[in-house]
Each structure stands twice: as structure tokens, then as C-alpha cells.
Amino acid sequence: MSLDVAYSIEAQDYLDPDRAYDLYWSGTITDKKKFICPGSGCMAQVTCANLDEDLQDMKVVPHYRIYGTHSKDCEINNNIPLNLHYEDGTPVKEERLSVDQSIVDVFELDRPESYYDEPKKSDSPKALGDNKPKYVKKTKDTKLRENGSIGTVYSVRSVVSRYIRYRKDGSINFRRLNISGKDVYYSSIFKFIWEQDLDDLPDFPVIYYGWAFINRLPSDRGYQIKFKKTLKQGEDELKTTAMIADGTIERYKIKKLMATRLEKIYQKEKPTAFVFLYAQPEINTSKAGIKYANFNLKNLDMIDINYDCPLPTEYNK
Ligand SMILES: [Zn+2]
Numbered sequence: 001m002s003l004d005v006a007y008s009i010e011a012q013d014y015l016d017p018d019r020a021y022d023l024y025w026s027g028t029i030t031d032k033k034k035f036i037c038p039g040s041g042c043m044a045q046v047t048c049a050n051l052d053e054d055l056q057d058m059k060v061v062p063h064y065r066i067y068g069t070h071s072k073d074c075e076i077n078n079n080i081p082l083n084l085h086y087e088d089g090t091p092v093k094e095e096r097l098s099v100d101q102s103i104v105d106v107f108e109l110d111r112p113e114s115y116y117d118e119p120k121k122s123d124s125p126k127a128l129g130d131n132k133p134k135y136v137k138k139t140k141d142t143k144l145r146e147n148g149s150i151g152t153v154y155s156v157r158s159v160v161s162r163y164i165r166y167r168k169d170g171s172i173n174f175r176r177l178n179i180s181g182k183d184v185y186y187s188s189i190f191k192f193i194w195e196q197d198l199d200d201l202p203d204f205p206v207i208y209y210g211w212a213f214i215n216r217l218p219s220d221r222g223y224q225i226k227f228k229k230t231l232k233q234g235e236d237e238l239k240t241t242a243m244i245a246d247g248t249i250e251r252y253k254i255k256k257l258m259a260t261r262l263e264k265i266y267q268k269e270k271p272t273a274f275v276f277l278y279a280q281p282e283i284n285t286s287k288a289g290i291k292y293a294n295f296n297l298k299n300l301d302m303i304d305i306n307y308d309c310p311l312p313t314e315y316n317k
Helices: 017-026 142-146 156-168 246-251 255-267
Strands: 006-008 013-015 045-049 063-066 103-107 175-179 182-185 190-192 206-216 222-227 231-233 236-245 272-279 281-285 291-295 303-306
Touching: 006 017, 006 045, 013 017, 017 045, 017 156, 017 255, 156 175, 156 272, 156 303, 206 255, 222 246, 222 272, 231 291, 236 246, 236 272, 236 281, 246 255, 255 272, 255 303
Parallel strands: 103 175, 190 206, 236 291
Antiparallel strands: 006 013, 045 063, 175 182, 206 222, 206 272, 222 236, 231 236, 272 303, 281 291
8 A cells, every 4th residue: 555644753744755855855854764654653664765866857756665564553554544633633634535536636836834844842852753743733824724635735846746656556537636726637737838829728827848948048147948849829939938037946945956957957968858837828029029928937836847758758749
């Protein structure tokens, strides 16, 4: 049975692998072996595989592996749902079932303030290991948690990572993602950038993807992402781009990951990357009269930059 959540000794909370990956790259977690089984009274050692990898591609996504022996009563061992609650007694929903019984993850476009909180000094030292707390920490931003679950998704990178995980475990056809109140199938989330007419594209943000050149801006204050293929409007081919300012990277909590990838790609002889972004293209015309389709990113959680195409070959065009 695969493990969707484990107790992190370092973060002193129950985490899904995507959040563990974020916390590793933002510096709260340092050791992939410091996890334990989330089951009641169970101390089985868990490792978060691929946590420390600046993954060459995300074909191998972060996931939990159990190494220790489960306790007799452990829910994982007995194949029954976990008995996890928030401190106020609300049960933790690991997944949310919609009316037609497909499983819906929620993609929140803003992380709660407390997402990256480090464990407080006042937390009981006993929480470290032999006496893990029974409660999942409730974030200060309870409103965001209400419709969510422990596995709420906060970044395009996590959406891509889950898409790959669900394809692997065969559940992809039952998986949906709720974005701003709207449910969409995981299998229909991604839109390839390939000569589509802007007038035929959705008038709301979706996840666009494709191969792109990564260049420094002429001002040397950030990167320009220029997709190899273009969007169109009527007969006009529009240069399709997004920009990432250095200051935006500097303020991003997972800047170690973002900066490492961008720098590595930029140093390559052919600085190209496979890019996903959640946005809606906007048409701009430059002073020289060149028409652009620009993606404005809300924040860096809305973009995922890969060295290679992490999706199956039919996506790698
Ligand atoms: Zn266990």
C-alpha cells in the first residue's frame, strides 16, 4: 500500500510527499530518513525517496517508502483509513470524493502564511520520535483548510508530480482537480502551446506547457522564457513568452530549487527547458510592432521548469 502522508520528525507535522519536497528545498527539512509511519502508535521508519534530488526530470517523483516494521494496530498495516485529526478534533480528509465518486484534489493559488513555518522551540522535545503527536497542526489560515485536505496542492510542480503519480498507480481516470471552485479531470488539465488561436482557447487560466528557450532579459534583471512554438491570433503568429524577475526568485521560499534549475539550464549550450505554467495569455504589442502572447505569473508556484519532459512521450513534441 502506498503512503500518502508520513510524520516528519524535523517539521513535527504530518506531510504529503509534495509538501515534504517544498520544505526540503526551503530548508526546514534536511534528512530524507527522518519520517515515521503515520499509523496509530506505529514507529516504523519511513524514507521520502527523491527528496534531496534536484530531479533531472520529475519522472521519478518524491514518494514515501516504509523501511521499519509496523505496530500491530497500525492502520497502514491493517489496510484501514488513518485516524488523523486536527487539534480541534476535525478529521483530516486524505481525499475528497465528489458526487460521481471521482477523487478531487484542491489546487489553491495561494499558500497559507504558515505553510513554511518551522517547528516552534516550545514544541515538546518528546515529539521528536518516540512519542509522535496524534494531531496534525492546523494552520492559522483555517479558511484555506476547510475545503482542503492534508494533500491540498499549492503549485504547478505538485500538479505535474501528482499527474505522474496517478498515471503510475492507475487512478488517473478517477482523479480531478478543483481550481477556484471548478472541477476538471487531471487528464484534461494541460494545454500544449502549439499554434492554437487565442480566440479558441479558454478565457480563464489553465496549465500551458511546452519546450522553451531560457534567456536573460536585456536588462539582466531576470529571465525570459520564450516558447519554441507560438500561439496565434487569426493570421498573426504571436511570440509566446513569460518573464521571471530576479527579485521574484529572491523572495520565493523555494528559491534554491528555482534558482538551481534556471542557472543550470541557462549555462547549457542550448538553454532550453520543458515549462509548465498556470496563467492566461495576454496580447501585447512591442514598440517595434511585434505582437506577443504574454503569460503573467501570479507567483513562482505557478510555474514548473524541467530539464526534460517529465510526461509520457506523447506530450514531448
Ligand atoms: Zn505503521
